[in-house]
Amino acid sequence: MRSQDRLRDLTGLRVLAVVLGMAAVTASVALAQQGAQLRGNVPFTETPRAEPMPRWIVDDVRKMRAYPDQPPLIPHSIEGYQLSVNTNRCLSCHKREFTESSGAPMISVTHYITREGQMLADVSPRRYFCTACHVPQADARPLVENTFKDMSRMGVGHAGDNRR
Ligand code: HEC
Ligand code: HEC
Incomplete structure (x- = not known):
């Protein structure tokens, strides 16, 4: 049973x-x-x-970062800039030695540090391919609604503010 x-x-x-x-x-x-x-x-x-191609935002205005460690967005055109093993067009303006003549912001100190934490005189291989992290912005409609709010708009006081 x-x-x-x-x-x-x-x-x-x-x-x-x-x-x-x-x-x-x-x-x-x-x-x-x-x-x-x-x-x-x-x-x-x-x-x-086909949807019309979005236009790149190339107004040269540096964008505020959404969080401190964000790779900043590229505010200029990168059309036709070669970025290969042999040539890095980005570095011709953003490398420390060239910033004086180009007026470009220098790649920050983290870009010279290897993954073992060793400081190099030149850009670290892991930061060589800039567009793996830095992207230009297109004037495109978001596919989904974005409700992101910056922390500073959520009633958080800053160090140095007088309000309690
Ligand atoms: C001809 C010089 C030049 C070249 C080449 C160049 N940039 Fe720039 N870049 C600038 C200048 C100048 C600025 C400052 C803002 C502006 O004027 O557009 C800038 C700004 C930026 C910023 C914003 C930095 C910040 O703190 O907001 C990023 C990111 C950037 N560039 C990435 C790149 C990448 C990636 C490449 C290669 C694909 C590149 N740039 C090639 C000159 C250059
Ligand atoms: C692995 C990701 C990564 C790669 C690759 C990379 N970056 Fe960055 N970049 C960052 C991050 C994250 C920041 C912001 C925090 C910091 O400075 O490390 C930054 C900051 C910057 C800044 C602003 C520096 C400042 O002090 O405001 C510039 C300019 C820049 N990068 C340019 C470049 C260029 C040009 C290349 C290619 C040679 C490159 N980056 C490659 C992640 C990357």
Whole structure:
């Protein structure tokens, strides 16, 4: 008697597994359909009209950072700047030696430190490919709403402020 009950339980479990599996398939199909909506409700057999290319913001105004350790955004055009093993156009302005003539902000001291913490005379290999961290900004509509609030707007007093 008991073993029969156990058998029935097992069948129940198997049915449950199949149902869960089907639910997972349905969910992924739903997700795929959502993905289709991102391309603008166009059937996959047709080619949607391409959105206009966003314009780069190249007003030369340095942007405030959202947090202290953020790699600052690039406020100028980098169109056609070569950045390869042999040539680094960015460094021709941002390297310590060249900042006097270029007027560009110097890459900070962290860019000269290796991952072992050793200070080099030249840019550290791990900071060589600038655009791995620094990005220009495009004048584009955000795909999802952004509710980010800077900490200074959340009623946090600063060191040096008089208000209590
Ligand atoms: C012709 C010189 C020149 C070149 C080449 C150049 N920059 Fe700049 N960069 C500047 C100047 C000058 C500024 C200061 C803001 C401005 O005038 O645009 C600046 C600002 C920046 C800033 C903002 C710094 C901050 O504190 O806000 C970043 C990041 C930056 N550049 C990254 C790059 C990267 C990455 C490259 C290569 C793809 C590059 N730059 C190539 C001259 C240059
Ligand atoms: C691994 C990520 C990374 C790479 C690669 C990198 N940076 Fe940075 N950069 C940062 C971060 C993070 C900061 C801000 C904190 C700091 O100074 O370390 C910064 C700061 C800067 C600043 C502002 C310095 C200051 O004192 O305000 C400039 C200019 C800059 N980087 C230029 C460059 C250039 C040019 C290159 C390529 C040669 C480069 N960075 C490569 C992460 C990176």
